[in-house]
Amino acid sequence: MSRKCIICGKPAGSREHLFPAAFGGRRVSKKIYCEAHNNALGIHVVALLEALEYFNAALGVRSDHRRSPKPYEVEVETGERFHVLRDQFDIAPPRPLRETPELVERSATLKFSSKEQFYEWAESQRRDGYKVQKISESKFEKQYFSGPIKLSMEFGNEEFRRAIAYLGLTYLAHYYPDAARQSGLESIKLYVLGEEPVEDRVWWVDPHKITSCVSGEFKATHFVTVVIEEGGNSYAQVGFFGNLCLTVSLGSVQGVKPECVTTYINSTAESAAPDIDVIVDRELGGGIHLGSPEQGKEYLSKVIGGEIAHxxxxxxxxxxxxxxxxxxxxxxxxxxxxxxxxxxxxxxxxxxxxxxxxxxxxxxxxxxxxxxxxxxxxxxxxxxxxxxxxxxxxxxxxxxxxxxxxxxxxxxxxxxxxxxxxxxxxxxxxxxxxxxxxxxxxxxxxxxxxxxxxxxxxxxx
Ligand SMILES: [Zn+2]
Known part of the structure; x- marks a missing residue:
């Protein structure tokens, strides 16, 4: 059955990832957004990546759009750049020659983490129209990283919270396609589009108060729970890496039984397969600890004050x-x-x-x-x-x-x-x-x- 975009009503079919591809999401849908809205909402994935990209690299998550996991790049005090992937630190390849014109048409000493990295870099320069000639090669030596890594992560800013609302809305549309087109969700859609301020729609939740129903064998890195309450209030809760947890109030839907649907996502799964990349736990009439905007503020102030582990x-x-x-x-x-x-x-x-x-x-x-x-x-x-x-x-x-x-x-x-x-x-x-x-x-x-x-x-x- 063909569906219409939940935002504008034009034909859907953009094959958007339910959980962002960059976070190892392996499932796509053609029933939620039109091409234009799927593209426009890509800014939310960028906001999530800005905050969480390092963890992706440390976990070795492969984006669904790439063949291998993307390392995280850090620059140390000496100006050297390193790539972090899982627990490995490697010297980052030099910047492309088109960005370093001072190196063109002269000889220079450049560092690589391996021969493979050199050939890969040289090949990509050739594609850019440069000819790279190796004059000599010194003995390969292990590179040491004299850190420490300084992570500048922005959590809880407006963009990050909008992105959480976008994820929640997408999952609600996935499980309740009819409800997702009801007028009670208009306000959250405007918010997701950046046309309304955040106010108290998205709040932090203490991860210690959340119970997981997933068996120990499934490695859940993230989850998204959609909650429909008696009376029609709907919420979504999103948890990243087991510790960053937020609830979003989505709005009111009619004609849906109270229910709680949690999708657990294993972001290191190689491909989509039953019980491998996702597990869905559906409970009619179920409820979870949603927290509240006030509790969220209390939790944050305890984190900042050091009362709760960051x-x-x-x-x-x-x-x-x-x-x-x-x-x-x-x-x-x-x-x-x-x-x-x-x-x-x-x-x-x-x-x-x-x-x-x-x-x-x-x-x-x-x-x-x-x-x-x-x-x-x-x-x-x-x-x-x-x-x-x-x-x-x-x-x-x-x-x-x-x-x-x-x-x-x-x-x-x-x-x-x-x-x-x-x-x-x-x-x-x-x-x-x-x-x-x-x-x-x-x-x-x-x-x-x-x-x-x-x-x-x-x-x-
Ligand atoms: Zn649309």
């Missing part, structure tokens, strides 16, 4: 935990497999693992040295300066680190490897200790110890 740090922590667990599992398996092998094989495995953990080891070094400087503000200036050298970036070096930092890192790696061996010998190498080694105080101490021993020995007596 939802963004909660999401980052959950992502870190997920990456860490995967890492620990892989390392454990390789160490277990190596057990019983000859000594040199075991040592090679250990060296390999430690090299792969270079970035984490550098992070330990960075944290440890920074805290040491912070705690000892009375250190003489020359000592401070030399300590700072141990973690100093250098954008001209292939590794991105100063010579002193690279030497310290190598020492730190040895300390890290020794700690793994020690734990293994004492039968203390568990998933828990491995986690503390990769991302906790145990690892930080192990890395710092030999570095500071060296440092002390180098000081004039």
């Amino acid at each position: 939802p963004v740090s909660q999401i980052l922590k959950a992502l870190d935990d997920e990456h860490l667990n995967a890492e620990v599992e892989g390392i454990r398996r390789r160490l277990d497999d190596a057990q019983g092998q000859p000594k040199d094989v075991r040592e090679n495995v250990l060296v390999e693992i430690v090299d792969e953990q270079g970035q984490r080891i550098f992070n330990h070094l960075h944290t440890g040295i920074s805290e040491l400087i912070e705690r000892n503000r009375d250190f003489p200036a020359h000592i401070r300066a030399r300590l700072e050298e141990l973690i100093a970036p250098d954008s001209d070096s292939p590794s991105g680190l100063s010579d002193a930092a690279l030497t310290a890192l190598e020492r730190g790696k040895i300390g890290f490897a020794n700690e793994i061996s020690r734990l293994q010998e004492n039968g203390q190498l568990t998933d828990e200790t491995l986690k503390l080694l990769l991302a906790g105080g145990l690892g930080c101490a192990a890395v710092l110890r030999p570095v500071l021993d060296d440092f002390q020995a180098s000081l004039p007596q």
